Structure formats: C-alpha cells, structure tokens
Amino acid sequence: MTTTDVATPRAGVAVPTAAVGTRNNSLKHILVLAKRSLIKTMRTPEALIDVTLQPVIFLAMFTYIFGGAIAGGSQQAYxxxxxxxxxxxxxxxxxVALGQNLNADIEKGVFDRFRSLPIARSVPLVGAVAADLVRYLILFTVTMATGLLMGFNATGGWLGVMGALALSMGFALCFGWVSVYVGMKVRTPGAVQGIMFLLVLPLSFASNVFVPTATMPGWMQSFVKVNPITHLVGSVRALMLGGPLQVHLLWTLAWMAVLLVVFFPLALRAYRRRA
Incomplete structure (x- = not known):
C-alpha cells in the first residue's frame, strides 16, 4: 500500500471532519453565554423595567389620559x-439595552476574559443577542396580558397574535444590530442610551403608533409613510385586528433586510475592533 493510498479516502466513504464538532461546540457555547446573560439580568430585576413596567405604563397612560380626546370619547376604541x-x-x-449591556461588559473587561477561553470570537456577541430574545418575549407577553385585562379584543384570533409575535421579534432582532453597532462605537453605556433614544423616539412618535397618519401635516406624512416603525405597527394591527396586510408586511420585511445588510456587518466589524 502506497502513501497515496493511505492519505486518499476511498470514493463513497464519509470523512469525519472537525467542522461538525466545531459547529456543535459553538452552539453550546452560545447557549451557555446566553444563559449567563439571562442569569445576570434576573439577578438585577430593575434591568427588566423597560420590558415589564414601561409598556404597562405607556398603555395605561395613553389609553386613559389621551384616549378619550383622540378617539372621540371612546377609550376602548383607542x-x-x-x-x-x-x-x-x-x-x-x-x-437599547443590548448595546448598553455589551458596552458595559467590554468596559469592565469581561470580553478580555472571553478571549482567553477556547471559544469562537463571535460567540459572546451572538449569545448576548440570543438572550435578548427572551426580553422581547417578556415584553410581548406583558403588553398583551395588560391589554386583555384592559379590554383589548384581538379580532384576528390567536393565529394573528402569534404572527404578530413572530414578526415583532424578527424586527427586533434586525433593529438590535443598530444598538450593537452604537454600543461598539461609543465609550460609555450612558452614551449608548442617549444616542439610541435620539434615534428611537422620533421613529416612534413620527409614526402611526399613537395617531392615524392622515391627522398629521403633509410634510410629516412623507416621513411617516417610509418609517419602519409605521409599517411594523401597520402589519401588527392587520394581523391582530384584520385589514390590509400585504403592503405593510412587504415594507417591514424590506426594512428588516436593509437593517441586516447595513448594520450586521458594521456591528461585526466594530465588535472585532473593540472586543
């Protein structure tokens, strides 16, 4: 038997590679670090205020304070x-919290310790993003539970509610890369919060979140009609309550693709340079 015969596998025989094991290990590492992020969050319950108390306060405040005026006296309709x-x-x-937490971990030297571990360099980042899915699920559950207690009626049925959940979480994952990018570029968690709020608040209020687009000035309507939050909300309304879905859904999917194509590579590049 020649050296060539030993080195060359026979046709049709599967050759084990390290790639499969590496992928499996990376998945395990991601789950372990996602669990670490969740444990850290659960030990500081105040970190969940933005996905527990905040949606409850917003929903109650706008419904009972502004609902009667906006909806012609019908708070339930609003x-x-x-x-x-x-x-x-x-x-x-x-x-916003995703970029803040990553920035804080880097400043504290946590990622320096991760580099000394036998894990892929991207694992801490992906683990943090995966853990954020749980926060989005908590937010959705709290908001829906509060709404149902207040009298919200999802006329589109639970299938529509589940579709709205899937779309909302998908959008949140895509939009989260903006927060990751900002978190990798600025120096402090406070700066991350300030910059992201400057971005999120205009997108939230210059949209169809609180009032119909038709009630706004014409110059503002031009922005509202291309605002990604507008189309996400329009899609969620159509899924939960019925109504035209296709245009809003296509716009939402297009915006999700744009956010991924633009900010995912930017966030990864900034992460490699920072961490």
Missing part, C-alpha cells in the same frame, strides 16, 4: 388602535 402601536414602539426601545 385601546384597539394603540396596543399594536405600543408593541412596535417598545420593542424598538427594548433593543
């Missing part, structure tokens, strides 16, 4: 309009 909007707004705002 609740039907408002709840899908609050979901879109609060999910976008919840992504």
């Amino acid at each position: 609740l039907q309009f408002l709840l899908p909007g609050i979901l879109g707004q609060t999910i976008a705002m919840a992504s």
